[in-house]
Amino acid sequence: xNFQAKQLVVAIISLFFLASLLTxxxxxxxxxxxxxxxxxxxxxxxxxxxxxxxxxxxxxVAQWKDSRHATLGVGCMDCHEAKKGDPDAWEHxxxxxxxxxxxxxxxxxxxxxxxxxxxxxxxxxxxxIGELDSFRGVAAGMSEAIGGCQKCHGNKVKKLKDGRLHPxxxxxxxxxxxxxxxxxxxxxxxxSRHQFxxxxxxxxxxxxxxxxxxxxxxxxxxxxxxxGLIYQMRSGEMNLxxxxxxxxxxxxxxxxxxxCHMSATKSLPVTHDVGLRVSRALHPVVSTKHxxxxxxxxxxxxxxxxxxxxxxxxAFFSQADSVLDSYNSKFAAPAEKIMAALKKExxxxxxxxxxxxxxxxxxxxxxxxxxxxKVARNFKFxxxxxxERLSPxxxxxxxxxxxxxxxxxxxxxRDHTDGESGPVxx
Amino acid sequence: xSSSESTPPESTPPESTxxxxxxxxxxxxxxxxxxxxGLAVSYGTATIYGLRYLFGRQSPPRKVQVLVASVSDVxxxxxxxREDLAGQKFLLxxxxxxxxxxxxxxxxxxxxxxxxxxxxxxxxxxxxxVFDADGNPVSGPPPTPLAQxxxxxxxxxxxxxxxxx
Amino acid sequence: MSEKITAWINERIPFDWGSLKHSLDEPxxxxxxxxxxxxxxxxxxxxxxxxxxxxxxxxxxxPHPDKAYESVRxxxxxxxxxxxxxxxxxxSGELMVVAVILHxxxxxxxxxxxxxxxxxxxxxxxxxxxxxTFGFSGYSLIYNQLSYWATVVGTNxxxxxxxxxxxxxxxxxxxxxxxxxxxxxxxxxxxxxxxxAAVALIAFHxxxxxxHGVSDAEGATEENSGEESKRFFPFFPDHLMTELAIxxxxxxxxxxxxxxxxxxxxxxxxxxxxxEHIKPEWYFYPVFRFLxxxxxxxxxxxxxxxxxxxxxxxxxxxAIERRFPGRDISIxxxxxxxxxxIMLILIxxxxxxxxxxxLIIGVAVFIVSAMFILKGLxxx
Numbered sequence: 001x002n003f004q005a006k007q008l009v010v011a012i013i014s015l016f017f018l019a020s021l022l023t024x025x026x027x028x029x030x031x032x033x034x035x036x037x038x039x040x041x042x043x044x045x046x047x048x049x050x051x052x053x054x055x056x057x058x059x060x061v062a063q064w065k066d067s068r069h070a071t072l073g074v075g076c077m078d079c080h081e082a083k084k085g086d087p088d089a090w091e092h093x094x095x096x097x098x099x100x101x102x103x104x105x106x107x108x109x110x111x112x113x114x115x116x117x118x119x120x121x122x123x124x125x126x127x128x129i130g131e132l133d134s135f136r137g138v139a140a141g142m143s144e145a146i147g148g149c150q151k152c153h154g155n156k157v158k159k160l161k162d163g164r165l166h167p168x169x170x171x172x173x174x175x176x177x178x179x180x181x182x183x184x185x186x187x188x189x190x191x192s193r194h195q196f197x198x199x200x201x202x203x204x205x206x207x208x209x210x211x212x213x214x215x216x217x218x219x220x221x222x223x224x225x226x227x228g229l230i231y232q233m234r235s236g237e238m239n240l241x242x243x244x245x246x247x248x249x250x251x252x253x254x255x256x257x258x259x260c261h262m263s264a265t266k267s268l269p270v271t272h273d274v275g276l277r278v279s280r281a282l283h284p285v286v287s288t289k290h291x292x293x294x295x296x297x298x299x300x301x302x303x304x305x306x307x308x309x310x311x312x313x314x315a316f317f318s319q320a321d322s323v324l325d326s327y328n329s330k331f332a333a334p335a336e337k338i339m340a341a342l343k344k345e346x347x348x349x350x351x352x353x354x355x356x357x358x359x360x361x362x363x364x365x366x367x368x369x370x371x372x373x374k375v376a377r378n379f380k381f382x383x384x385x386x387x388e389r390l391s392p393x394x395x396x397x398x399x400x401x402x403x404x405x406x407x408x409x410x411x412x413x414r415d416h417t418d419g420e421s422g423p424v425x426x
Numbered sequence: 427x428s429s430s431e432s433t434p435p436e437s438t439p440p441e442s443t444x445x446x447x448x449x450x451x452x453x454x455x456x457x458x459x460x461x462x463x464g465l466a467v468s469y470g471t472a473t474i475y476g477l478r479y480l481f482g483r484q485s486p487p488r489k490v491q492v493l494v495a496s497v498s499d500v501x502x503x504x505x506x507x508r509e510d511l512a513g514q515k516f517l518l519x520x521x522x523x524x525x526x527x528x529x530x531x532x533x534x535x536x537x538x539x540x541x542x543x544x545x546x547x548x549x550x551x552x553x554x555x556v557f558d559a560d561g562n563p564v565s566g567p568p569p570t571p572l573a574q575x576x577x578x579x580x581x582x583x584x585x586x587x588x589x590x591x
Numbered sequence: 592m593s594e595k596i597t598a599w600i601n602e603r604i605p606f607d608w609g610s611l612k613h614s615l616d617e618p619x620x621x622x623x624x625x626x627x628x629x630x631x632x633x634x635x636x637x638x639x640x641x642x643x644x645x646x647x648x649x650x651x652x653x654p655h656p657d658k659a660y661e662s663v664r665x666x667x668x669x670x671x672x673x674x675x676x677x678x679x680x681x682x683s684g685e686l687m688v689v690a691v692i693l694h695x696x697x698x699x700x701x702x703x704x705x706x707x708x709x710x711x712x713x714x715x716x717x718x719x720x721x722x723x724t725f726g727f728s729g730y731s732l733i734y735n736q737l738s739y740w741a742t743v744v745g746t747n748x749x750x751x752x753x754x755x756x757x758x759x760x761x762x763x764x765x766x767x768x769x770x771x772x773x774x775x776x777x778x779x780x781x782x783x784x785x786x787x788a789a790v791a792l793i794a795f796h797x798x799x800x801x802x803h804g805v806s807d808a809e810g811a812t813e814e815n816s817g818e819e820s821k822r823f824f825p826f827f828p829d830h831l832m833t834e835l836a837i838x839x840x841x842x843x844x845x846x847x848x849x850x851x852x853x854x855x856x857x858x859x860x861x862x863x864x865x866x867e868h869i870k871p872e873w874y875f876y877p878v879f880r881f882l883x884x885x886x887x888x889x890x891x892x893x894x895x896x897x898x899x900x901x902x903x904x905x906x907x908x909x910a911i912e913r914r915f916p917g918r919d920i921s922i923x924x925x926x927x928x929x930x931x932x933i934m935l936i937l938i939x940x941x942x943x944x945x946x947x948x949x950l951i952i953g954v955a956v957f958i959v960s961a962m963f964i965l966k967g968l969x970x971x
Contacts, residue, residue: 009836038488109582
């Protein structure tokens with residue numbers, strides 16, 4: 001190969017080399033393009049926790065690293081720190097920690113949310129089931145209650161003599177848990193630890209952990225409804241990670257529980273008081289209106305307004321109200337009065353759930369109460385049948401005649417519709 | 427008459443005027459030039475990459491908000507020292523109701539300043555520089571105000587903006 | 592103007608520049624036109640790439656067990672073009688081993704180690720050992736699982752060398768067990784001692800080469816090669832151009848390899864867990880495999896014998912030539928040895944049935960090469 005040819009070879013290969021370098025440059029620029037996720041910041045305070053727990057509980061640390069807390073340097077001790085003498089203080093590896101961060105701890109930064117939560121029925125969840133007969137009777141025993149009802153409603157956390165948590169009261173992540181420091185509630189019920197993701201809390205699955213089942217089938221109702229179905233079909237388009245999450249503005253695919261009951265609307269701010277927009281109390285036998293029900297109904301209408309027109313919404317709620325009124329007047333109120341009378345007449349004992357009719361009555365307004373056909377059938381045959389057996393003639397005293405009933409129904413329809421009435425669903 | 431006529435010298439074509447030779451020479455020059463150009467551009471690019479590698483990332487790291495203390499940690503009218511992610515110290519001062527974060531680096535020659543709760547001033551011991559509660563220099567050599575970083579209070583927790591590590 | 596500059600320099604550095612230029616302008620034998628003969632310049636060029644890329648890496652690398660892996664991670668994932676610099680360093684190293692082995696094979700099969708060039712062969716062998724040590728020490732610096740456990744195995748093998756083993760292993764480890772000292776030592780070896788040794792050895796290697804001249808192709812004489820001007824060609828600019836072409840081709844190849852086969856990090860070193868499959872770098876496979884075939888002691892001693900034989904080959908070959916003149920016994924031994932190495936590498940590198948098949952082939956090859964050697968011995 002002569003000299004010139006060699007030079008040509010060098011020239012050509014150097015162009016190949018240049019092409020390779022340009023590829024390198026392209027790869028390098030692509031590497032830099034995607035905006036890097038904010039790094040977890042481990043402050044001095046939390047360093048010693050990390051060193052051990054990265055090995056002992058790696059998933060906890062990994063979840064935390066994925067959290068927004070981590071990008072702000074909010075780490076282990078910022079939530080778990082306790083002072084000597086605190087009711088939930090525990091000496092652990094040369095530090096004093098609280099195993100369970102309570103809303104009081106979260107309030108160090110999330111004051112507003114904790115205040116709102118404290119005013120809500122969620123915070124009272126543990127107390128409320130303690131007051132119900134069903135808790136003691138239906139649960140069939142304390143262990144069942146601890147492993148069942150209390151898991152959602154929360155219980156009262158107790159300590160053993162040596163300072164460790166009482167195994168009958170912990171673990172428990174019920175939303176109304178009464179903590180050692182006296183605060184009520186558990187933020188991690190909805191914002192699962194340790195990622196505490198807002199995106200996750202916005203999804204109906206978070207609420208479904210508790211708002212489900214025979215006793216209160218909210219999520220089943222939602223899942224079968226139009227709202228729930230379109231959520232399932234379009235769950236990928238919900239823009240869950242966005243800071244601001246107003247229906248109609250930041251997303252419009254479908255509503256979740258949070259959309260209507262908590263999240264910011266056009267006119268309302270976000271709230272952790274889930275009762276602010278709920279005008280009806282459905283848990284008593286005869287459902288009632290909450291205090292300030294008009295205000296609360298109006299609040300709910302503000303949420304619906306993102307997707308539905310005002311007439312649509314008003315008509316829908318009147319249909320819903322009429323179902324409640326009908327159920328109350330046809331089944332709930334008479335049944336309640338009959339039970340009171342039976343008790344007064346001594347036909348049933350004061351002890352809850354030891355008479356057959358008490359179970360039949362429970363089914364009427366608990367799980368079965370969701371299904372009007374079942375209610376109608378059970379009321380007429382099972383309940384009234386049993387009531388007649390115990391106290392013949394009792395149904396005549398409390399149950400309105402067919403005619404009177406029909407009149408009441410027609411009057412109601414006149415007031416609430418333009419004459420058309422049909423099956424009402426959620 | 428003497429003939430000064432002389433036979434004209436044999437005309438030989440001067441070197442490198444023959445068309446082929448010219449082209450050959452030009453061709454070899456082009457080849458040499460393109461070789462040098464190729465080498466320069468390719469090795470030059472490699473050198474630039476190497477230099478960029480050595481100089482490291484030039485864009486300043488991102489700013490992040492970091493939890494540094496509780497409101498109750500800072501005594502009223504007093505200060506506490508905290509460190510940022512690069513290990514630099516800064517002061518959290520609670521005076522007149524709000525909490526502010528100041529750099530401890532004196533703007534004169536970089537000594538560490540202290541907060542004097544009684545006088546409500548920052549004092550630099552090196553050359554007796556004094557700054558007021560807003561960080562403005564009031565006496566001594568410091569020329570410019572103390573650097574401040576934004577503070578955000580959430581609930582009872584103090585977050586300070588700082589450069590990522 | 593340039594005369595003034597030259598005069599200025601000559602007054603202050605009174606050196607015989609002329610004779611230096613003349614000695615550098617060594618005539619290169621014609622056969623060097625063949626690219627096969629440029630395998631000596633290749634490792635030199637690659638060594639320079641290694642120096643540059645290696646120095647670049649030292650800007651970010653931290654040689655402490657707690658920080659090493661993280662610093663390598665920083666280079667690979669965050670430093671601008673760090674992944675490429677690391678890739679160039681790794682691939683250039685791999686190619687260097689290949690080039691050096693090919694060069695050694697070329698020198699061997701052209702009998703270029705024979706008198707009076709035995710000393711240069713020794714220098715070359717020392718360079719080979721140096722480069723293998725470069726590879727071993729460099730790989731241990733990453734401080735991932737493979738690094739750590741390869742160091743453990745390597746120092747244990749060293750320790751089992753009779754007489755000097757424990758001493759040598761203790762020196763490598765910086766103590767009775769692997770510790771932070773070990774990593775620091777590997778770093779000092781890789782970045783300090785070995786480069787100095789390599790530069791000195793390379794300089795000596797080139798010096799001897801220049802003194803003797805590149806060995807002529809066998810059989811070439813003044814009569815059958817033509818006149819002087821055709822037998823040799825100038826180093827500058829002709830051979831330099833060849834080297835330049837090779838150089839730019841190599842860096843292109845290395846850059847591509849760095850892109851197509853980027854270097855990975857692996858898992859950080861965990862002294863508590865030995866990974867299931869530890870393998871050294873491919874050029875250590877023959878040793879690795881060889882030691883598995885025999886008892887440990889036998890293996891180590893036979894290895895030492897083989898390495899000593901390689902060092903002493905010029906004299907062994909001279910003795911063989913005296914006994915069996917003109918039979919090219921060396922060539923056959925070289926063929927057998929090369930094939931054995933390749934077999935060992937394949938068997939170690941491939942798995943299961945492929946290894947079994949290679950084993951069969953290897954045994955067959957061994958028998959065939961043994962026959963060649965015998966034939967050589969019996970040739971008239």
